[in-house]
Amino acid sequence: MKQIILTALVLIIRTHIFSQVLFSTVPKNKQLYPRDLVTNLGTVEIAGVVNSTGTPYTEVRVEVFRGTGLLTTLSQTLTYTGSIAPFSFSYEIPAELKQYKFKIYGYNGITLTLVRQVSNVVAGDAIIIQGQSNADAGGFSGSSSAYNSNFIRGYGSGYTTAWQKNWAYSSGDFWNATLGHAGQWGMVLAKNIVDAYGIPVAVINGAEGGQPVEYFQRNDANPTDVNTNYGKLLKRIKEAGLQNNIRAVFWYQGESNAFFMTTDMYKDYFTQLHTDWLADYPSIEQCYIFQIRKGCGQPITGTLRIQEAHRQLANDLVNIHVMSTNGAQHYIDDCHFPFAGGYEFDGQNIYRLAARDLYDAAEELNSEPPTVVSAELAALDQIVLTLENASDTYNWESGSENDFILYGTSVNIVSGLVSGNTIILNLSADATGITEISYVGHKGNSTPFPKNANGIGLLSFYKFPVDVLRLGDNSCNSTIKVYPNPADDHIHIQFEEIQNVVNTQIFSITGMLIKGQSDFETNTVSIDVHELEPGFYVIKFESEGEKEVHILSIE
Numbered sequence: 001m002k003q004i005i006l007t008a009l010v011l012i013i014r015t016h017i018f019s020q021v022l023f024s025t026v027p028k029n030k031q032l033y034p035r036d037l038v039t040n041l042g043t044v045e046i047a048g049v050v051n052s053t054g055t056p057y058t059e060v061r062v063e064v065f066r067g068t069g070l071l072t073t074l075s076q077t078l079t080y081t082g083s084i085a086p087f088s089f090s091y092e093i094p095a096e097l098k099q100y101k102f103k104i105y106g107y108n109g110i111t112l113t114l115v116r117q118v119s120n121v122v123a124g125d126a127i128i129i130q131g132q133s134n135a136d137a138g139g140f141s142g143s144s145s146a147y148n149s150n151f152i153r154g155y156g157s158g159y160t161t162a163w164q165k166n167w168a169y170s171s172g173d174f175w176n177a178t179l180g181h182a183g184q185w186g187m188v189l190a191k192n193i194v195d196a197y198g199i200p201v202a203v204i205n206g207a208e209g210g211q212p213v214e215y216f217q218r219n220d221a222n223p224t225d226v227n228t229n230y231g232k233l234l235k236r237i238k239e240a241g242l243q244n245n246i247r248a249v250f251w252y253q254g255e256s257n258a259f260f261m262t263t264d265m266y267k268d269y270f271t272q273l274h275t276d277w278l279a280d281y282p283s284i285e286q287c288y289i290f291q292i293r294k295g296c297g298q299p300i301t302g303t304l305r306i307q308e309a310h311r312q313l314a315n316d317l318v319n320i321h322v323m324s325t326n327g328a329q330h331y332i333d334d335c336h337f338p339f340a341g342g343y344e345f346d347g348q349n350i351y352r353l354a355a356r357d358l359y360d361a362a363e364e365l366n367s368e369p370p371t372v373v374s375a376e377l378a379a380l381d382q383i384v385l386t387l388e389n390a391s392d393t394y395n396w397e398s399g400s401e402n403d404f405i406l407y408g409t410s411v412n413i414v415s416g417l418v419s420g421n422t423i424i425l426n427l428s429a430d431a432t433g434i435t436e437i438s439y440v441g442h443k444g445n446s447t448p449f450p451k452n453a454n455g456i457g458l459l460s461f462y463k464f465p466v467d468v469l470r471l472g473d474n475s476c477n478s479t480i481k482v483y484p485n486p487a488d489d490h491i492h493i494q495f496e497e498i499q500n501v502v503n504t505q506i507f508s509i510t511g512m513l514i515k516g517q518s519d520f521e522t523n524t525v526s527i528d529v530h531e532l533e534p535g536f537y538v539i540k541f542e543s544e545g546e547k548e549v550h551i552l553s554i555e
Contacts, residue, residue, distance in 0.1 A: 020054060020106065021049075021051075021060075022049050022051070024047050024049070026046050026047075026048070026118065027046070028167050029118055029121075029167065030166075031118075031121050031153075031240075032126070032167070032200055032201075032202040032242075033093070033124075033241070034125070034241070034244075035094075035123045035124055035125065040123075041092040041094055041123065042093055042122075042124070043091070044121065046062060046087075046091075046102065048087060049086050050086075051084060052083040053083060057108050058108060059076065059077050060075070060076050060078065061074065061075045061076075061104075061105045062089050062091070063105070065100065065101035065102075065103070074089050075107075076089065094123060095123040095124045095125070095198075095199045095200060096122075096123075096199075099119070099121065099150065100120075100121040100122065101117070103117050104116040122151060123200065124153075125200075125202070125247050126240075126247060127190075127203055127204070127247055127249070127250065128204050128206065128237075128246055128277075129182065129183055129203060129204070129205040129249075130207055131207050131216075131253030131290075132208065132209050132211050132252070132255060133207070133209030134255070135250070135251070136158075136175060136183055136207040137185050137252075138181075138183065139172070139174065139184060140337065141332075141338035142340050143173050144188065144339055144343070147172070147188050147190075147191040148169070148170075148187065149190075150169055152169065153169065153170055153202045153203070154168055154169075154202065155167050155202065155204060155236060157177050157181055158177075158205055158208065165239060167240075168180030170182040170186075170190070172184040172185075172343075176206075176209075182205055183205050183207065183343075184343035185346040185350070186205060186250070186347070188344050189203075190203050192355070193351070193354070193359070204233070204246075206233035212261070217269065218230040218276040220276075223276075224238070230276070237281070243280070244281075244283050245283050246284055247283065247286070248284065248288065248354060249284060249286075249288070251270075251288065252289075254306040254310065255295075255335070257302075258298035258299065258302035262305055263312070263462065266306055266309040267309045270309070271313075274287060274317060274320075286320075287317075287319060287321070288320075288353060289321070289322045289323070290350070291324050291325060291326075291369075291459060291460060292306055293328070293330070294441050295335050296334070300405075303440060307440070307462060308460075308461060311460070321353050322459065323349055323350050326369075326449050326457025326460065327345070327451050327455050327456050328345045328446060328457075329341035329345070334444055341446055345455070349367075352364055352367040353367060365391055365393070365453070366389075366392045366453040368388070369457070370388075370394060370452050370457070370458045370459060371459045372386070372439075372458070375437050375467065377431055377468045379538075380432060381427040381428075382424060382425065382426055382427060383424075384422050384423070384424055385422060385424075385425065387421040393453040394421065394423070395450070395451050395452070396416050396418040397450065399447075400449055400458075401415055401416045403439060403440055403441050403442050404437060407434070408435035409431045409432070409434040411427045411428045411431045413428075419512040420513060422512070423450055432468075434468065436465055437463075437466055438460075438462045439461055440460055441458070441460050467547060469540070480493065480496070481493070481494040482550045482552060485553060486553035486554065487529055488555050490528055491527050492527075495523045503542045504518065504540070506527075506529075506540075506552070507539075508537060508538075529554060532554045534554050534555055536553055538551060538552070539552050
């Protein structure tokens, strides 16, 4: 009985000692402090008051450890007003692959009493991942644990209104109810940043599976309403001290909208959401959208409408980038993805864009998805798709022709090939009357797709207009004449109205650009063609939106 009483007395005394210090600001274990992008330093604040009830402290001391070594000791003499004395420390730590520990003591002139110890604190960058289940990106098949790192952090979880108010080392294999959950491709993205730049990363994942875009909207009357997904995420980020330091948002959502929503409706919802993000997270520099994949039981037209919305948003809004998921391997449900070849592939692809935009990395070739910028009926039975990045390397996988849809004609695409930065689609017959073309991709396997050298599949598009080129000849109805034809060493081009000609290009019959010329000063010009191999070529003329092609024969 005496032992019990003594133990209780010791506990009371300890509680009394500890209760003398009340913190208003103090780090949490595993906390990430946002770094200043100019100085590369994060500021750790420790502040509060000491109540002099009992034996008063005369000083508060803070020992700062970098790794296991004592770096410095901070101290502050206390000045009491009545029984209360405030204290405040501010200490900057660099964003680096080192963890910091803070031991906070009260000193009464004789004895140091440890009041609080906080471990594994870092400085670094913070990003948001948001969307539905492919943003949540838990472990459907295979593990992302090889990308785990003590320098990838998360705060709270995204599932309930009563998340744990703690920091954690992030993981990707579980689900949004897990403390510090980042998702599998989120772990790949963050680990690449950690390894390449030596900067810790906080990943705040707010995704919820199966939800449409309208579910993620803000309650403008109460932005931190925890009964909304937006409010839960905003409140978590405020608690984490990151509201003014989010560098980028990564968005993977849209499958749930593919059953009923138009392209313009989706764009309106996303644009409003994006506007709210910029208001509540004013430090956002970039936003990245994963274009959804055909699958999840979605109708083809509905899928195309959302895919087109994603494609257009990257063109319409500043600092929005889109990444194709064509070329990834689907999980057996044809909706989600395994880790290998799926979420890992997505994470590597989106990292290249983030490295370029956020960390000033040199832009790598084949980082952007293959993106169509024009579609032309260059011959009556051939469509030429021109891709945006002419320096990238593109490949055609046989069978890809089955994922295109033509409008205004009943002909089929029978084969395809790549030439330079063009895709040549060969048709079964004359496609006169064609108006538009779509590319939806397919569910399931990672092949076949038109891809770049990094395996990123062609970005899907919906009802892209096909420009039907006017096939010219040397008749009196043509404003452009090419002669001689056939030719052997030179051709002469005569323009009716030289001032309107913008550009002249010669292509191989497979669509490869051979040479070009513009800024003509006379209405008749001569072009040297003696180096061209015998065969047929296409000469394309463009003039204030009008286009005309001539077939040239070289002997």
